[in-house]
Amino acid sequence: MKAIVIGSGIVGASVAYRLAEAGAQVTIIEERRIGGGTSSVSYAWVNACEKLDSKSYFDLNVMGREAHERLANELGGHDWYPRPGVLQWQDANSEAGGIDRENQLEKYEKLKSWGYPAELIAADQLGSLEPDIDPAFYGNRPIIHYLEDGWCHAVVYAGRVIGAAIDRHDARFVRGKVRAIATDDAKCIGVDLDGGGRIAAHIVVNAAGRWANEFLDDTATVPLAPKAGLVAYTMPAGLRLTRGLRTPELNLRPDGAGRLLLRAGDIDELIDGEAPPEAAQEHADELLARARRLLPDLSDVPLEASRVAIRPKPADSYSAIGPIPGLSGFYATVTHSGVTLGPAIGELVADEILNGTERPELADFRPARFKTAVSA
Numbered sequence: 001m002k003a004i005v006i007g008s009g010i011v012g013a014s015v016a017y018r019l020a021e022a023g024a025q026v027t028i029i030e031e032r033r034i035g036g037g038t039s040s041v042s043y044a045w046v047n048a049c050e051k052l053d054s055k056s057y058f059d060l061n062v063m064g065r066e067a068h069e070r071l072a073n074e075l076g077g078h079d080w081y082p083r084p085g086v087l088q089w090q091d092a093n094s095e096a097g098g099i100d101r102e103n104q105l106e107k108y109e110k111l112k113s114w115g116y117p118a119e120l121i122a123a124d125q126l127g128s129l130e131p132d133i134d135p136a137f138y139g140n141r142p143i144i145h146y147l148e149d150g151w152c153h154a155v156v157y158a159g160r161v162i163g164a165a166i167d168r169h170d171a172r173f174v175r176g177k178v179r180a181i182a183t184d185d186a187k188c189i190g191v192d193l194d195g196g197g198r199i200a201a202h203i204v205v206n207a208a209g210r211w212a213n214e215f216l217d218d219t220a221t222v223p224l225a226p227k228a229g230l231v232a233y234t235m236p237a238g239l240r241l242t243r244g245l246r247t248p249e250l251n252l253r254p255d256g257a258g259r260l261l262l263r264a265g266d267i268d269e270l271i272d273g274e275a276p277p278e279a280a281q282e283h284a285d286e287l288l289a290r291a292r293r294l295l296p297d298l299s300d301v302p303l304e305a306s307r308v309a310i311r312p313k314p315a316d317s318y319s320a321i322g323p324i325p326g327l328s329g330f331y332a333t334v335t336h337s338g339v340t341l342g343p344a345i346g347e348l349v350a351d352e353i354l355n356g357t358e359r360p361e362l363a364d365f366r367p368a369r370f371k372t373a374v375s376a
């Protein structure tokens with residue numbers, strides 16, 4: 001089977017690898033650089049603990065964590081998926097529908113009943129785990145320690161996984177922009193490239209993230225509710241911090257070679273995803289000011305960079321993965337939390353496309369739900 005994957009972010013890389021591994025002739029088409037879309041501007045926490053308002057979505061994210069581990073073991077990817085643990089304060093802002101704001105204990109109990117690895121620690125234990133944190137910042141509220149959580153260096157992942165698809169399974173990488181999909185009688189038969197040329201395929205997988213609708217007519221789109229986000233990076237700092245921190249003021253984690261990566265939900269509300277990056281400088285400075293309150297040793301460490309991106313968020317916030325009604329040969333994989341979900345999406349989509357199975361894990365996340373909602 002000939003398959004095209006549009007996009008080489010974490011989702012496209014994962015799908016391309018699993019399709020190629022299972023025997024498809026895969027062509028990956030990327031307009032920018034590998035992993036150069038939203039995947040390069042992600043906080044990239046690999047977790048299911050923020051996905052508590054839907055058990056099926058929680059389970060899909062748990063599968064994401066497990067699929068990360070499988071792929072890291074297969075390809076020797078432990079450098080792209082560190083798991084030192086994450087600490088979450090009460091009142092830390094919630095990313096994707098949780099119950100944590102005022103109800104940390106309720107959240108903890110629910111996570112435990114759903115089998116998520118977490119423990120509750122007293123605020124004064126924090127000092128021995130992460131001595132760089134200012135004790136004045138603790139408060140006396142309990143903290144959840146997600147013992148096995150970590151993050152994914154998504155661009156490293158995309159490069160290595162696509163490299164493995166090429167080297168081990170003869171996938172092809174084409175740099176170019178998909179202008180439109182090619183159709184014949186309600187069937188997608190390939191893609192047309194900007195500047196001319198058509199690549200034919202039996203199946204086209206749309207992993208173009210926030211740009212997923214740009215080369216489609218209305219019948220094939222997934223309604224999106226894009227949300228901008230800002231991440232800022234400090235210069236390398238010689239701190240002892242090893243875990244990710246999710247505090248009421250900001251989220252912060254190591255990002256390699258001593259840099260710290262900073263972001264905050266309330267600051268994201270102020271970000272214009274279409275404005276030039278300089279427009280977000282004052283907000284990046286505010287992130288640094290918050291980080292210095294948490295970690296006093298950052299007092300003379302400046303920011304090195306900041307980046308803005310737009311999340312590929314389907315309109316109801318949940319993933320949209322599956323065929324598009326009325327258009328055979330075309331398959332959507334558009335999702336927020338794609339860093340967590342990418343490897344699981346790769347496994348599930350390859351199984352559905354190549355073996356004709358309907359994976360129950362995806363039953364609640366089909367693009368068809370939007371068509372039903374419109375026509376109901």
Ligand SMILES: Cc1cc2nc3c(=O)[nH]c(=O)nc-3n(C[C@H](O)[C@H](O)[C@H](O)COP(=O)(O)OP(=O)(O)OC[C@H]3O[C@@H](n4cnc5c(N)ncnc54)[C@H](O)[C@@H]3O)c2cc1C
Pocket residue numbers: 006007008009010011012029030031032033034035036037038039040041042043044045046047176177178179207208209210211212214215228229230231263309310311312333334335336337338339340341
């Ligand atoms: C600030 C922020 C924080 C986040 N935090 C987390 C988090 O903690 N945990 C988590 O799991 N997720 C998080 N996310 C979400 C996550 O980063 C995204 O869901 C994920 O990166 C999406 O990956 P993707 O491969 O679908 O899209 P992308 O990485 O954007 O890849 C799509 C690719 O398609 C290419 N493309 C687009 N159009 C075309 C075309 N016409 N022709 C050819 N190529 C094309 C693009 O160039 C791009 O490389 C966060 C996002 C942001 C912005």
